[in-house]
Amino acid sequence: MEMSELTALLTPEGLRLLDALGTVETTDAAARAVSTLRAAGHGPDLVAAVVGQAHLRAKARTKFGEFASRMLFTRAGLEQATRLSVAARHAGRLRTAGITHVADLGCGIGGDSLAFAGAGLRVTAVDADEITAALTAFNLAPFGDDATVLHSTAETADLTGIDAVWLDPARRTAGHSETRRVAATDYSPSLDWAFDLATRMPVGIKLGPGHDRDQLPAESEAQWVSVDGSVVELVLWSGALARPGVHRAAMVVRGGHTHELTAPADSEDAPVRELGAFLHEPDGAVIRARLIGDVARHLEAGMLDEHIAYLTSDAALTSPFVQSFRVREVLPVTPKAISAALRAGEIGTLEIKKRGVDIDPATFRKKLTLRGPNAATLILARVGSKRHAILADRVDAA
Structure with missing residues (x-):
């Protein structure tokens, strides 16, 4: 624009x-x-x-x-905005911590500020782009004097009277439409500046979910968030916004319901075992937070392979932190063998998942015979040095 x-x-x-x-x-x-x-x-x-x-x-x-x-x-602002349902959960954390006035630095089109103001917090929203700041002022206008928008940089914003900061560093080049991702060393404001601020006051820093874990401040709470199966962000919490004893968290939002797994550190993986009656695919937030072992122990499950994030068990247990599958049979990874099993099961609708194998599901599907009223899932996975095709049925989450 x-x-x-x-x-x-x-x-x-x-x-x-x-x-x-x-x-x-x-x-x-x-x-x-x-x-x-x-x-x-x-x-x-x-x-x-x-x-x-x-x-x-x-x-x-x-x-x-x-x-x-x-x-x-703006097009770029919408692409980078936090989902309102997720922002509302962040706003709840601020309220629980006793925050009354939050500065949203790098506010974009104001998605997070909208949730903060809607939760009854006083908001000062700041953005370095003049057009974006103007749009944010329009979006926050219903909140009157409780929401102030400033055209300024995060580094020069006056934080006098501010209880906490929400910071979403720009991870793409400047612009309102076509932008591209930049390296972490080129974020604006810089991560060094953001991490330093987090040592001096309560701060929530939004980052991409794939951010290098080795670069995360050890003292922060790192929370990965997924919505309906898609990991959407990583938030680092500091000061009063970080929960005591929590350094790893996986928040899973499914169908409007929130489930969370927390731990003081990465959890130890469960032992590897042979494929059982059930296969479990951990949610991406659980994988990113490296809390697979905690989920495995809850499900009485083991790892299918030490290098692949699949769990397996004999117990008919599931949880919101995994998608579970009841195993039908294990097949050779050949179109002929798989098609025969699909015909026998009258399977006309097939979901194909893969992990650890160099196979394009769309291309592989074209080689299969799909006919019939039933549905199933085909999981292509490497276990040890061998490839397996696991035909299975989805199990509804608990």
């Missing part, structure tokens, strides 16, 4: 036009909307801004639900 587009949008005419247009779901619909609005005599900057926002609002429903219909975005 250019400044000329923002100026045209933030007018009574622009906002009325946006609300009247509603959401624009597809690029074809966006092209039609542009033609209609231009034919009606609206200027190019206004049309570009209105149609662009209507399209982004449609995409934003995944993260912001019904709130998306009254928010403004």
